[in-house]
Amino acid sequence: MVGAYTDPSEMLRDAKELGPDIVFLDIEMPGMNGLEIASRILELLEDVEIVFITAYHQYALEAFRVHALDYLLKPVELELLYRTIDRVVKRKKGNVAAVSESGQAPSRIVCLGGFEVYPAEQTEPIRFPTAKAEELFAYLLVHRNTNISKWTLCDSLWPGIISSEKLNQNLHMAVYRMKKTLRDGGIGVRISSQRGFYRMECDAPCDYVMFEQAAVDMNELNPRHVEVATKAIQLYRGPLFGSRDYPWCEAERERMSRYYAGLAKRVARWHFDQGHYHETIELLLSVLYDVPFDEEAHEILLRAYIGLQDRTAFLLHYERMKANFIEELGVEPPATLKQLYINMRLY
Incomplete structure (x- = not known):
């Protein structure tokens, strides 16, 4: 004792x-x-x-x-x-x-296109006992390496509750359930609390963390950097936390989407400049699935079809793009794209 x-x-x-x-x-x-x-x-x-x-x-x-x-x-x-x-x-x-x-606790966390946490050498993800315990982990992961006030956590996760007693109870239970689930799964994270603040440090491989780091660090592109950037792009399989309805993460979700589109377009333009038109097209079709009205992506893609002298693919893509612009935005495609179309029709 x-x-x-x-x-x-x-x-x-x-x-x-x-x-x-x-x-x-x-x-x-x-x-x-x-x-x-x-x-x-x-x-x-x-x-x-x-x-x-x-x-x-x-x-x-x-x-x-x-x-x-x-x-x-x-x-x-x-x-x-x-x-x-x-x-x-x-x-x-x-x-x-x-x-x-x-000998260690290797695990992996998938956040892009979904939200799943896998114990070491397991093909089935762990299951959190409550949705709030899972959401709390997602929140701390986004704000990793930062001290977060318990009231900030409460305002984000339980915005409709005003009773401080009820908020404290909800937070304590969610923290305990989250910690226990992660500990039982051997997930490589460290969570500490002190004087009303929480902090999480993540050691487990996480696609979201790795993708963000690669996107931020990528300056100039050369063959070696393109390979690294391509691997980072492949990590992005959809929006942050997939279909999870977390209102507090909308800004971060949009930021990751912009990082993805920006990095993918840079790599696609590099391939285009090297004459790698098939690689350019493959990349940009993926980008346009997530950001269908990105003018720059459409322009590079149409120019890649021109580079391949694939008139049929060019016209099919332009017509689909035009229909989407008119139906969803109520406008014609931008002038730059219309000019490419006119030039192709005259070709």
């Missing part, structure tokens, strides 16, 4: 330093409810196990809602107590064995 307390505040103050494997809590306590204390402990210590001790059966459901390992009825029977402790020991041994066998 590393400590025993009658004052919940003192226990919370010392919890991180003591680092217990298991905490036994009474539910009915003066000044602070045991369920509330459990939520705060789980925020401080992600690996701790909670066991409630109570005289009342009706608290069982509430106990498991905060992901307690077990609950024991008073008076506590020694056999049941030893059984609970044995469960904790087995869990700890299992976690150690999983890490030692692999």
Whole structure:
């Protein structure tokens, strides 16, 4: 035993330093409810196990809602107590064995075109117990390496709730569930909290992180850089977090889309200048699937068809493009594109 307390505040103050494997809590306590204390402990210590001790059966459901390992009825029977402790020991041994066998915790995170988190050497993604736990992870991933106020998190994830007590409860539960899911999956992230701020650092390979870094770092293009840029472009398989409806990430989603279109057009223009028309066309058709009204992409693509002397493909693409401009935007294609079309018709 590393400590025993009658004052919940003192226990919370010392919890991180003591680092217990298991905490036994009474539910009915003066000044602070045991369920509330459990939520705060789980925020401080992600690996701790909670066991409630109570005289009342009706608290069982509430106990498991905060992901307690077990609950024991008073008076506590020694056999049941030893059984609970044995469960904790087995869990700890299992976690150690999983890490030692692999030597590390390689995992991967897919954010572009969807949102899936894969444990090491697994083909099936982990499942978060709640949508909010998953969304919280997405938010921290976007704001990685940054200290985020808990109130900023609450405003972003629970914008319709004004009760500070309810917001605290929601946040504590989401943080615990997220941490436990990631820890059980061996996902390479580090999440810390201090004085009302949260911070996440990501070690696991993540397509979103790698794509952003490549897009930001790409200055001039040469054959070696083109290869790197092409691999980065291939990481972009769709919008950030796919179809997840996260209003707070719209600006970041748009930023990644602009990075993708800009990088792909630069590589496509490089291929065009080298006379690699097929590579140019392949790249730009992918870009135009995501940004169908990008004038520059249409122009380079049409010029690539001219380079191939493929009049049929040129005219088919122009007619489809024109129909989309008129139907969706209510305007004719830009003058530059219309002139290319006129020149092709005269050819």
